Amino acid sequence: MKKEWMTLRVFLNDRISYLAAMLLMIVIFVVMMLLELNLYKGYVHPNTIIYYVLLALLCMIGWLVFDYVRQRDFYKELLAAVENMSELRDTLSLHTIVTSEQKLFFRLLQKMHTAYLNELGKYRRQQERHNHFVLQWVHHMKTPVSVIDLLTQEDKVDKRTVHPAELTGSIREENERLARGLEMMLYTARLDKFEIDLHIRRVALHEVARSAINSFKKMCIRHAIFPKIVGEAYGETDEKWMTFMLNQLLSNAIKYSKHKPGTKQLIVTLRKDKDKDSITVSDQGVGIAAHDLRRIYDPFFTGDNGRTEGESTGMGLYLTKQVCDKLGHELIVQSVVGEGTSVTIVCQSGGIHKLTS
Incomplete structure (x- = not known):
């Protein structure tokens, strides 16, 4: 309940100038009516009503001018930020905040900006980790490829020094390393879409x-x-x-x-x-x-x-x-x-x- 009352108080506080203008109009109206009734003994002259309407419009215009001048710089900054934003930090370049609603909006913007940067940082770290893994995986996969190439070259140089069964076994071993490396790469890629490739059972x-x-x-x-x-x-x-x-x-x-x-x-x-x-x-x-x-x-x-x-x-x-x-x-x-x-x-x-x- 206290929070609701504080919110109402903040709401009214931001409109204190508007309330003051309305109060001034009411006071002027009451004073004019009392003077008119006292002067003409219960009769209100039509010119008095016109005069009051003009005064009320003048007060309203005065309040609008005051509120415009008060918030003009904020709207200029907001428009400039929308049109010229080139980097993420430009979204936080608002300095002429006036009302409590604007302050609350700016706090929300800051929190959204922080959450966005955290999420972006997480994806960047994932991307860096993925790139690092790909480079490391390629480096490790070069070894069995090089070994297979050397084994085939030895066989071409002198078939008498290389037993066919031994050569086949060595190539099969390096091929298994390649297969395991490919399997790890494949499953690493699937982790991002884990729920899609899932079948739970006993x-x-x-x-x-x-x-x-x-x-x-x-x-x-x-x-x-x-x-x-x-x-x-x-x-x-x-x-x-x-x-x-x-x-x-x-x-x-x-x-x-x-x-x-x-x-x-x-x-x-x-x-x-x-x-x-x-x-x-x-x-x-x-x-x-x-x-x-x-x-x-x-x-x-x-x-x-x-x-x-x-x-x-x-x-x-x-x-x-x-x-x-x-x-x-x-x-x-x-x-x-x-x-x-x-x-x-x-x-x-x-x-x-x-x-x-």
């Missing part, structure tokens, strides 16, 4: 894990990594996006385990609780330093390990986190340097409804 997570591991079977054999699936679980999720996330986690697990000597294990553990199902990818790789853990979801952040691993893009966990957030899933990372890393995706009951909230 998914057998152990089957998705088995399929994902099969796609990395040759890499695991090559680097003496033994994968294992433990348990079964089902989750309300999108199978395609879940496969994409598991591919990112398995790729990271292999990437940061393959250089360790001896045999290594890669364990995918599935757990089923009352209100949530989870899938955990655990490796026996180099692990993540404690000071890097808080930044692992930042795009392009590779940390200490990424600087020594030439294939690292710093996008795997970032994309996985983005997809988890959109699906209403939880992502948990635990790691010990020199022992390995465990990454868990938790499909919480009802979490998927965040998509529509």
Whole structure:
């Protein structure tokens, strides 16, 4: 109620000159009528009415002139801003604000301007991140292309030194790297239209894990990594996006385990609780330093390990986190340097409804 009264008071305060002009007209009218009635004993001369009308018009014109002079500079600035605005900051170049309505409008304009700049900045950062990712992706894709080219050149130079099966296997390995890079690029582009490419249903997570591991079977054999699936679980999720996330986690697990000597294990553990199902990818790789853990979801952040691993893009966990957030899933990372890393995706009951909230 106080707010309404304050609004009314502000409204009347902006029209104080108009009210004063009306009050003056009323006072003049009353005085003239009293004088006329006293002079002519109950009779009002027609000239008196005409005289009063002329005085009222004069007061009205005087008020209009005063209000025009008072707000003229504001309208000039507003018109100049509309016609000559060339940059965003020109919208805030109003300095001769007079009324409370104008002040309130200017505050609204400032807030809209700030919100617009924030939204524009967000899209600019997204564009910069996208451009950075494209450049980095092209750089990484040049490596397998160059390797394939070298392998074919070696075969042409001396076929006796290159075994056909070995050559085919090497080319297939580089081709797989190209395919994974293309897949990451494709899914990154789809993130902007995530809701369009979405199909939620009850998914057998152990089957998705088995399929994902099969796609990395040759890499695991090559680097003496033994994968294992433990348990079964089902989750309300999108199978395609879940496969994409598991591919990112398995790729990271292999990437940061393959250089360790001896045999290594890669364990995918599935757990089923009352209100949530989870899938955990655990490796026996180099692990993540404690000071890097808080930044692992930042795009392009590779940390200490990424600087020594030439294939690292710093996008795997970032994309996985983005997809988890959109699906209403939880992502948990635990790691010990020199022992390995465990990454868990938790499909919480009802979490998927965040998509529509």
